[in-house]
Amino acid sequence: MxxxxxxxxxxxxxxxxxxxxxxxxxxxxxxxxxxxxxxxxxxxxxxxxxxxxxxxxxxxxxxxxxxWNHTKILAVALPQLPRLEAWLKDKGYQITEIEENLTIYRSPQSWRRGAVILETLGDRRRVYGRAVTIRQLQRDLAEDRL
Incomplete structure (x- = not known):
C-alpha cells in the first residue's frame, strides 16, 4: 500500500x-x-x-x-547481501547457528576475531561484530573490493 x-x-x-x-x-x-x-x-x-x-x-x-573490541552494528541493504556473504566466506567465516531472524557466523579463529551475527529485517540486514571486523567490512564494501 x-x-x-x-x-x-x-x-x-x-x-x-x-x-x-x-x-x-x-x-x-x-x-x-x-x-x-x-x-x-x-x-x-x-x-x-x-x-x-x-x-x-x-x-x-x-x-x-x-x-577494537566493542560491538559495532552495520546496516546492509539487500543488494549488498551477496557481497557480504562472499566477504564472510573469504575471511573464513561459516554459518554455525540459524535462529528465527539471526544467522551466526564463526571462523576457526573465533577466539581472535569473534562471531559475526546477521539479523534479517525484511529487505535490510544488520550485521553485528567486533568493531575491528565491522570497520574492515565497511571499508571493503565501500571500496567494492568484493
Whole structure:
C-alpha cells in the first residue's frame, strides 16, 4: 500500500558497549600491572607507586581494547547481501547457528576475531561484530573490493 506507515525496526541486539569493554580491560590490567610491578620492583603495596603505573597502563590498554573490541552494528541493504556473504566466506567465516531472524557466523579463529551475527529485517540486514571486523567490512564494501 502506498500510504502504509513504514515498518519500525526492532531495537538492536545488546552488545558490548565501549564503556563496558574499557572498564573490564582497565580494571583487569590495572590490578595485574600493580601487583606485578610491586613484586618485580619490590615496591610496597601500601605505596602509591605500583598503582600509579597500574593506572597508566590500565588506561592505555583499556582505551585500545575498547576501540577494537566493542560491538559495532552495520546496516546492509539487500543488494549488498551477496557481497557480504562472499566477504564472510573469504575471511573464513561459516554459518554455525540459524535462529528465527539471526544467522551466526564463526571462523576457526573465533577466539581472535569473534562471531559475526546477521539479523534479517525484511529487505535490510544488520550485521553485528567486533568493531575491528565491522570497520574492515565497511571499508571493503565501500571500496567494492568484493
Amino acid at each position: 502506498p500510504n502504509s506507515p513504514p515498518t519500525v525496526d526492532p531495537p538492536a541486539i545488546e552488545g558490548l558497549d565501549v564503556k563496558v569493554v574499557f572498564i573490564y580491560y582497565f580494571a583487569c590490567v590495572t590490578a595485574i600491572t600493580s601487583l606485578s610491578l610491586s613484586q618485580i620492583c619490590q615496591w610496597n603495596l601500601l605505596s602509591p607507586l605500583p598503582y600509579r603505573w597500574g593506572l597508566a597502563v590500565g588506561v592505555v590498554v583499556g582505551a585500545i581494547a575498547a576501540y
